[in-house]
Amino acid sequence: MNKISRFILSNRDPRRGAVRKDIVCKDGFSFSCQASEAHYCCPRTDSPxxxxxxxxxxxxxxxxxxxxxxxxxSFAGDNVFPLVPVEVVEQIIEKHGGSTNLE
Structure with missing residues (x-):
């Protein structure tokens, strides 16, 4: 299983439903990274x-x-990017010096 999937599955906050904490990069860049049956992801499930x-x-x-x-x-809004390949997420993290909270 890839690092992004492990992060998503291990960081569910039951007080906020299926929303996980942000990924924070070493240069300060941060973003929300979500996947569940309620998000634009593949597979679209809580248990991949x-x-x-x-x-x-x-x-x-x-x-x-x-x-x-x-x-x-346009259907997801200006600040939401659906169906981003995990490899692109990994490139973004690497571009910003790695992550401070991604194991």
Whole structure:
């Protein structure tokens, strides 16, 4: 299972339903990374199995991120990026110096 899927599955906050804490990068960049049956992800489930998620929903980046531009969608709003491949999320994290809270 990929790191992004492990982060999503291990950071569910029961007080906020299926919303997980933000991923915070070492340069201060942060963003919401969500996946569940209620999010724009693949597979669209709360339990993705051993393979994990291949695509996730990214939301509310702390600043504009060019790697997300091609995933913007009028139906999801200006600050939500549906079906972003996990590999792109990993590229974004690497671009911003790694993560402070992604194991």
């Amino acid at each position: 199995g051993e393979e994990g998620y291949s695509h996730v929903e990214i939301g509310f980046p702390s600043k504009k991120e060019p790697l997300l531009e091609s995933y913007s969608s």
